Amino acid sequence: MDTANMQADASSFIGKLLRGHFGKGPESVFVAIGQPYITVYIRGFMSPTEKVLMAQKEEVILQKTRDLVMASLIPEIKAYLAITTGYEIGSFYYDWGLHNRSAMFVVMSGDTEMLPQENAVGQPQAMRDALHQEIINLSKQSEKQPDDIFSHLVNPRTVIVEREGILVAIERELIRMGMAETLKLAKRSLEKALLHNNNHFEAILGSRVHDIFVDWDFEKNKSVIVFCM
Incomplete structure (x- = not known):
């Protein structure tokens, strides 16, 4: 097929x-x-x-x-x-x-490990660098600077950003105490407010952003952000 x-x-x-x-x-x-x-x-x-x-x-x-x-x-x-x-x-x-x-x-x-940044498809270097820096700034406000960050232009309307190493000590302790669901709800509310109130993404991506999505894999200490244009 x-x-x-x-x-x-x-x-x-x-x-x-x-x-x-x-x-x-x-x-x-x-x-x-x-x-x-x-x-x-x-x-x-x-x-x-x-x-x-x-x-x-x-x-x-x-x-x-x-x-x-x-x-x-x-x-x-x-x-x-x-x-x-x-x-x-x-x-x-x-x-x-x-x-x-x-x-x-x-x-x-396949393998869910982060791909090398040089494998990013279709993103000009300046756009990628500016996008990564804006995500780093946002991450510092809500948790901490990611240990690694990677982005991929899936198609002209979709950009995926992966972050690794984002959890702080108090978050890891909440997860250990069985409060992962509460933590995810809180992070959704906080990070999505920061993402949607950011006025730089459209200029960086060169397009109107219709939707922004974010989710986390606490076990892998990873997060995915998706921009839909």
């Missing part, structure tokens, strides 16, 4: 899966398959019940509910992608753009 057909089949599968578990499917699902990432950009995704929760400013309840459902869906999505693409499937990151009724899944194929 060629890549275009794999992407179409994966879009259909994920749309139906979300509809079956959330009661309402997304308006559109865009899948991009290519080493080392598989990205799934979802738009128009919010059930009537979730709209009520948003109106009542109960975003934390909405996110917790979605996270519970995703815990059961992630193994199914990874298994499907492994069979469809033939790739070895690794880490899975996801985030919700509730204000835009959007979502992003990022699946790592």
